[in-house]
Structures are given as C-alpha cells and as structure tokens.
Amino acid sequence: MSEILSVRDLVKRYDDGFEALKGVTLSIVQGEILALLGPNGAGKTTLISTICGITEGTSGTVTVGGHDIVKGYREARRMIGLVPQEINLEPFERVINTVRFSRGLFGKPKDDAYLEKILRQLSLWDKKDNRIMELSGGMKRRVLIAKALSHEPEVLFLDEPTAGVDVELRKDMWEIVAGLKASGTTIILTTHYIEEAEAIADRIGVIAKGELLLVEEKQALMTRMGQKQLQIDLSAPLDGVPDSLAKYELELVRDGNALLYTYDTRAERTGITGLLADIAKAGLSMSDLQTKQSSLEDIFVGLVAEDAA
Numbered sequence: 164m165s166e167i168l169s170v171r172d173l174v175k176r177y178d179d180g181f182e183a184l185k186g187v188t189l190s191i192v193q194g195e196i197l198a199l200l201g202p203n204g205a206g207k208t209t210l211i212s213t214i215c216g217i218t219e220g221t222s223g224t225v226t227v228g229g230h231d232i233v234k235g236y237r238e239a240r241r242m243i244g245l246v247p248q249e250i251n252l253e254p255f256e257r258v259i260n261t262v263r264f265s266r267g268l269f270g271k272p273k274d275d276a277y278l279e280k281i282l283r284q285l286s287l288w289d290k291k292d293n294r295i296m297e298l299s300g301g302m303k304r305r306v307l308i309a310k311a312l313s314h315e316p317e318v319l320f321l322d323e324p325t326a327g328v329d330v331e332l333r334k335d336m337w338e339i340v341a342g343l344k345a346s347g348t349t350i351i352l353t354t355h356y357i358e359e360a361e362a363i364a365d366r367i368g369v370i371a372k373g374e375l376l377l378v379e380e381k382q383a384l385m386t387r388m389g390q391k392q393l394q395i396d397l398s399a400p401l402d403g404v405p406d407s408l409a410k411y412e413l414e415l416v417r418d419g420n421a422l423l424y425t426y427d428t429r430a431e432r433t434g435i436t437g438l439l440a441d442i443a444k445a446g447l448s449m450s451d452l453q454t455k456q457s458s459l460e461d462i463f464v465g466l467v468a469e470d471a472a
C-alpha cells in the first residue's frame with residue numbers, strides 16, 4: 164500500500180506562544196481508516212486543521228499525495244475533503260446546490276451524476292431539493308460529508324463526526340464510513356469515543372498534549388486487550404522479585420506486597436500453574452489472587468495519565 168499522507172515533525176505554536184503540536188510524525192497509507200483518540204485540548208483539531216491548510220504549521224512538513232501543503236497547496240488541498248466539527252451550512256440553500264457549489268469552489272467541472280452517487284450513498288437523494296433548514300441534525304451532518312466529498316477527494320478528514328449524536332445515528336455514520344472506505348477513500352477521523360475507534364478504525368492513534376503517544380494497528384491493540392493480569396497478594400512484602408521467578412517477568416506492586424503477572428489469554432499455556440508452584444517453592448506465602456483484563460479504555464487512560472505525570 165502506498166503512502167498518501169505524510170506528517171513529519173509537525174510543530175504548531177499559536178500566536179500566544181502555546182504549543183499545540185510538539186513534533187508530530189505520522190504516515191497514512193492509501194485506503195486505511197485511522198482514528199485519532201485524545202482528550203479535550205489534545206491537539207486533534209489543530210493537527211487536522213494544519214494538514215488541511217486552515218492553520219499554518221510552525222515547523223515540520225506535511226505532504227498529501229506527494230504534494231507539500233505549503234509549496235503545493237492547491238494540489239494538496241484538492242486531494243482532501245474536510246468534515247468540520249461544527250455545522251456551517253447556509254440554512255436557505257438547497258442540498259443539491261450546496262454540494263454543487265462546493266464542487267465548483269475546487270474548480271471541478273459540473274458532474275451531476277457523481278453528485279447523485281454520493282447523495283444516494285448518504286441517503287440524501289430524496290432530500291436533494293430541500294432547504295438545509297428543513298433537515299434534521301443527522302441529515303445536516305450527512306450534507307457536510309457530501310460537501311466534503313463533492314470534489315472527489317482521496318483523503319477524507321472527519322473531525323468528531325458523531326459528537327453529540329444519538330446511538331442510532333452514530334451507527335449510521337459508521338456504516339457510511341465503511342462504505343467510503345470500500346469505495347477507496349482514505350479516512351482520518353477524530354473521536355472521544357473509544358468504541359467508535361474500535362468499531363471502524365484499521366489503526367488507532369492516541370494524542371495527548373500535542374504529542375502522538377502511539378499509532379498502532381487495531382488488531383495489535385486487540386491482542387493487547389487479550390492480555391490479562393494476575394495479581395498475587397503476598398502475606399509479607401518483598402524488596403525485589405526472587406531470581407527463581409525471573410522468567411515470569413513479574414512486576415512488584417503495592418509497595419512490594421503483590422506480584423503482577425501478565426499473560427495472554429489466547430496462548431496455549433498461560434504459565435499460571437507453573438508460576439504458582441514456583442512461588443510456593445520460593446517459600447512465598449500468598450494471601451489472595453485476583454485477575455483483571457486490560458481494555459482499550461485502560462490502555463488509553465493509562466497512556467494519557469502517564470503522559471500527564
């Protein structure tokens with residue numbers, strides 16, 4: 164798969180001196196869906212706005228389809244569709260004119276057959292002659308997507324596409340995104356909803372305080388979720404893990420009062436039986452045992468908390 168978007172060491176410092184992006188590097192391949200997860204103020208919108216040329220980066224480079232977003236702005240921007248967080252539509256305009264106008268802004272020749280295709284894909288075709296003000300909130304969000312797709316972009320950015328929408332509409336949006344991916348569009352979306360990233364993304368990026376903490380295949384994260392931890396509470400605290408238990412890669416927690424063992428639930432052997440036998444052999448006495456499974460949410464919260472420390 165070829166790279167379609169490249170972000171290198173991107174720094175964004177606002178006029179008041181605040182550094183919203185602290186050297187972000189990211190590579191996106193054609194046809195993938197990347198979800199950017201992050202708490203409020205993490206820098207997600209700043210990243211998208213800088214890539215789309217709405218705000219200017221302070222340093223670093225961004226290329227879209229090989230075009231530098233500064234030196235080759237028009238070519239790069241033409242390849243991008245942006246669905247903003249806020250609904251910014253003309254209330255008296257009709258749906259079809261809204262998307263026609265948007266296409267025209269990019270200097271694309273009139274192509275009503277293409278516009279019909281996207282309006283049908285977004286279940287908006289029967290509303291094409293309605294005024295924006297006559298549409299529901301969910302339909303307006305779809306018009307924003309239609310607008311962003313009107314000039315046939317190859318990369319679509321969705322900034323919190325489902326913020327504040329109900330569960331049903333959220334699922335609809337997920338289907339729309341899956342449909343766009345199937346038609347070959349590369350999609351980058353920001354979200355606060357971990358289940359959203361889990362449902363639709365190929366890769367997940369976690370951003371906090373202007374830094375990209377991780378970008379990983381969702382499947383790999385799922386594998387991490389497959390990990391469980393066994394906490395072995397001890398009757399007496401230890402200063403260190405005994406050498407005889409080194410192979411289990413245990414972590415000493417609770418001020419030396421417990422050992423933490425991480426294992427893969429899908430592995431043929433978890434190693435628990437051997438571990439418990441070896442703990443007894445080492446002369447340690449256990450007071451309790453508990454297991455816990457790490458979820459994507461745990462991983463996310465843990466990463467963000469680590470970064471804040």
Ligand SMILES: Nc1ncnc2c1ncn2[C@@H]1O[C@H](COP(=O)(O)OP(=O)(O)OP(=O)(O)O)[C@@H](O)[C@H]1O
Nearest residue numbers: 177179181183201202203204205206207208209210
């Ligand atoms: N024009 C601006 N001038 C100064 N600081 C700004 C400006 N725009 C954004 N910021 C700051 O940059 C940081 C990142 O903001 P950004 O909107 O990119 O975050 P976000 O991850 O999209 O957050 P949210 O999830 O709340 O939308 C915030 O601390 C914000 O206050």
